[in-house]
Amino acid sequence: MNTGKKILIADDEPDILEILEFNLKAEGYEVATVKNGDQALEKAKTFQPDLIMLDIMMPGKNGIEVCNLLRMQPAFKKTLIIFLTAMSDESTEIKGLESGADDYLTKPVSTKVLSSKVSALFRRLTKESTGVVQVGDLMIDREKYNVSYRGEDIVLARKEFELLSLLASKPGKVFLRNEILNQIWGTEVIVGDRTIDVHIRKIRQKLNLDCITTVKGVGYKFEL
Template structure:
């Protein structure tokens, strides 16, 4: 997957966190957008349909859990990976995030290199799953059309 085509939306109400995320992910070649709350994140996501959303939980207007649930309720975001990056360490916060549809949960503080590696790992697994889906789709298509393919 060409990194320049991968869109990442970072959502946090702390400008310093957004700046660090944008700097490090942009340096890796990703196209990075930012939002300061869950409500704005949903608006931006609908416009760009990001590959990855990195989001805090505690934010004004709409928290990250609500934003995640709203995004997951829209089929447009079925393949969007959602990672929570938050200071919340309680078990119930982890559980709420995963139940809302999160793909990963990272507790602040985290070193930027570690976070970038986690994003790369999520994208790698996502790419493998997409290939499996495509292979499955191709098999169904070939069987339903009755086409026989022979190797030469």
């Protein structure tokens, strides 16, 4: 599993660095770590991360300063930045967001929160900036409501589109059948289990790609 995303972490506490690095690598991210703000600024230039996690309290330049310096450079205008704060300090949180961070995390960081925030940010980035989900050669445009593979348009019916769109929104993630039902059919409508299968089948047929995997007894996942 490799997401192809690079994350730079700056924190002066070795324990934190280790925990974050371990977990994020396990999620398929490429990770670099540094111990203070100045190193963060340097490393950011060479490493070109997609996401930077900055501890607020660091010796030398603190996280907020680093963030401001980064945001001044055009190369990091679009880079995601998450602050790490020792406690849920509200004023700090606001200062963080004001200085151009995209989110914040409070320490100690639970692995669940960590991975969900990180993946949510990446998802949001691709979704909001373009409205287009792209996985490999497959493009899903929610606004234009079309799907194309290597430039070739593929016509999907509404439910098929929504289903594929959902699965592809988080490649690799296994969507439980219930999750799919709730997302696409809502809680009011009740349809049989076979219905999902049939739609999945139609998508597979139309895409003619081996990209939707069945996880028996669990659900489906999308992966190219």
